Amino acid sequence: MVKRLRPRTSPHRYDRLGIFQAIVVGFAAIIAIRLFTLQILRHEAYASIAENQHNLSSKLTPNRGDIFVKDRANPDELFPLATSRDEPLVYAVPDTITDPQATATALAPILGISSEELIPKLSKPKDVYEVLKRRLQPTEVAAIEGLQLKGIKFENERWRYYPEKNLASHLIGFVGYQGDDKKGVYGVEAALDEVLAGTAGKLQEESSARAFLPVGAGFFAEAINGANVILTLDHTVQYQACSKLATAVSKHGADGGALAIMEVQTGRLLAVCGQPDFDPNEYNKTENPSAFNNPVVFGAYEPGSVFKAITMATALDLGKVTPQSTYVDTGQVKIGSFTIRNSDEKAYGTQTMVQVLEKSLNTGAIHAAELVGRPSFSKYVKNFGFGEKTGVELSGEVEGNISSLTKSGDIFLATGSFGQGLTVTPIQLLAAFGAIANSGKLLKPYLVDEIRYPDGKVEKNEIQVVRQVIRPDTASTLAAMLVNVVERGHGQRAGVKGYYVAGKTGTAQVRATTGSGYDPHKTIGTFAGFAPVESPRFAMVVRIDVPKDVQFAESSAAPLFGEVMDFLLKYYDIAPTRLTP
Structure with a gap:
């Protein structure tokens, strides 16, 4: 009997087959576990994430920094001019709302939004987050909670808040929306937006040196x-300062005004005011957007x-004149x-340079400028900081325009000598008079x-020194001449009893x-000066725009300067430097 031989099978073949089957089963198991995790174990977590506005946008919004000021009377206390607080918003989870019509009808009278506008938002399939209204009042929250509507929820949202309202509104600016993002607009809020805003967190796939929280298969970088x-x-x-400016503008029926105070020895700004002002909490109610511009810069x-x-x-600095140099004033100059x-x-008739400033003679200013010449005059004007930004930490600063001094023709030098045909800003004038003091x-003035x-x-x-503009002896001589303006000239109403003011x-x-x-x-009335002259502490500039009851600065800006400087010297306990009857 012949036996039929069966072919021999290599044991390695079974090993390979087993490995393949194991891999297939393993992958299937991994997929099953992953699906089970995603659909069952992680369902609530992902649903929660989906309902959260910040996670949906794949970023975490950082808390915006606050803006503070100090007070001499309470040196250890910080006073917030800009901060943030939580305010409720109401949102819908349309995917869970079974009757959008009834829900809209119930919400409409509370939210002040028509049901026709609400229904499309409440009817979106598979939508898990739809904002209905922001910044709810407590009464609105209570009324909605009382309805116990399915798919209607609340969350807090950070909003900018300005406790002092109009005080320093030009200085601070506000935070508004640019597209879907909140950005600082105007003032310090805009100038230091990146510093105040922080860094947003994001969903990332790979880790780094930053701290992370796991979210699904990725990581969530914490906001800074x-x-x-x-x-x-x-x-x-x-x-x-700002209250007194507002009173003066109202008194004179003026279009507006500006006021700024700086420490002479440091460049620190102690006050920056503008009129008309606005409430940054309700900036959208401001009728004229030009009110947002800070007139000081x-x-x-x-x-x-x-x-x-x-x-x-x-x-004086070029040695072309001395305080007692004279010229003959005929009342006019023909060019x-x-x-x-x-x-x-x-x-x-015959007048000294001291009298030129006391009486504010245009002909005398032209005489001095012609002795100097246009190239030198233009150089000094630039050295005083005109025609360039000061660099103060405020958005919207402009350079002014002194280009007329580069034009040929004697008329431009003549008009420039008494401040016509060129433009400057109050902050530039403040810095320039601060330099004289x-x-x-x-x-550099800084905020x-x-x-x-x-x-x-x-x-x-x-402290940042920009440059030495004039010699110390020139500055001292000019300061004395400017004292005469206040003592005997058009600036008498800027004087302060007990002090020498320039x-x-x-x-x-x-x-x-x-x-x-x-x-x-x-007309626009301006007064710029400093005090006390013997040891200057404060420089100030005041501007009153188009007063209706007076024409000249001696009746508008000068009295306000005197009033504020009087307060300032007393507030800082600066002893009187002169005897007065």
């Missing part, structure tokens, strides 16, 4: 909160006779086809005292809105 900013302002000084204008101090500084007269249209040394980061790091601002008035013409030339019915 924004830094807190402490300003140089004094809370009480800001309040007093944005309001470039022809300054008028206050600029004669710059002209005289140039002539080509132009005739320039003194503001009062009078002729005073500070022995000729121009400092941010320090920045405090969440990790404990602190950045402290320091300063200069300026009544500027306003360009006509139609045609060429100037509007004969409109």
Whole structure:
């Protein structure tokens, strides 16, 4: 009997088959486990994430930093000018709402939104997050909760809040929406937006050196909160200065005004005010958006006779004149086809340079400028900081325009000598007069005292010297001449009893809105100065725009300067420096 032999099978074949089967079963098991995890175990977690606005947008919003000021009377206390607080919003989970019509009908009268507008939002299939209304009032929250509607939920949302309302509104600005993102708009909020905003967290697939929280298969990078900013302002000084400016603007029926105060030796700004102001909590209710512009840095204008101090500084520093140098005032100067007269249209005969400033003589300013010459005059004007931004930490700062000094023709030098035909900002005037008070040394005005980061790091601002503009002896001589303006000239109402005050008035013409030339019915009054002269502490600039009851700065800006400076010297306990009856 012959046996049929069966073919021999290699044991390696069974090994390979077994391995393949094991791999298939393993993959199937992994998939099954993953599906089980996603669909069963993780369902509630993913549903929760889906209902959360921040996770849906794949980022975590950091807390915005606060903006504070200090107060001399309470040096250890910080006063918030801008902070953030939680306010409720109501949202729908349309995927769980069975009767959108009934839900909309119930919500409409509470939210003040028509049911026709609500129904489309409540009817979206597979939609798990639909904002219905933000910033709810407590009564609205209570009413909606009482309805116990399925698919209607609440969450808190961070909103910017300005406790002082209109106080420092131009300075602070506000936070508004740009598309779907919140951004700082105007003021410090805009200038330091990145510092205040912080860094948003994001869903990421790979880890890094930052801290992460697991979310599904990826990771969630934690947000880095924004830094807190402490300003140089004094809370009480800001309040007093801005209140007095508002009163003056109202008293004179003026279109607006500006006021700023700076420490002479440091460049620290103690107050920055503008009129008209606004409530940044309700910025959307402001009728004229131009009210958002800070006039201290944005309001470039022809300054008028206050600029004669710059002209005289140039002539003194170059040795072209002394306080007692004289010229003959005929009441007018003819340049080509132009005739320039003194503001009062009078002729005073032989006059000294001291009297030029006291009486604010246009002819005397032209005389000094012609002795200097256009190239040198232009150089000094630039060195005083005009025609360039100061760099103060405020958005919207403009450079002004001194390009007329580069034009050929004697008329441009002549008009520039008394502040016409060129434009400057109040912050530039403040810095320039601060330089005269500070022995000729121009400092950068600054608003941010320090920045405090969440990790404990602190950045402290320091004094920044821009340049030496005029010699110390020139500055001292000019300061004495400016004292005479307050003692015997047009600036008498800027004086403060018990102190020597230096300063200069300026009544500027306003360009006509139609045609060429100037509007004969409109002026801008300015007073810039510093005190006490023996050891200057504070420089200040005041501007009143188009007052309706007075024409000249000696009756509008000068009295306000005196009132605020009087408060300032007393607030800082600066002893009187002169005996008065």
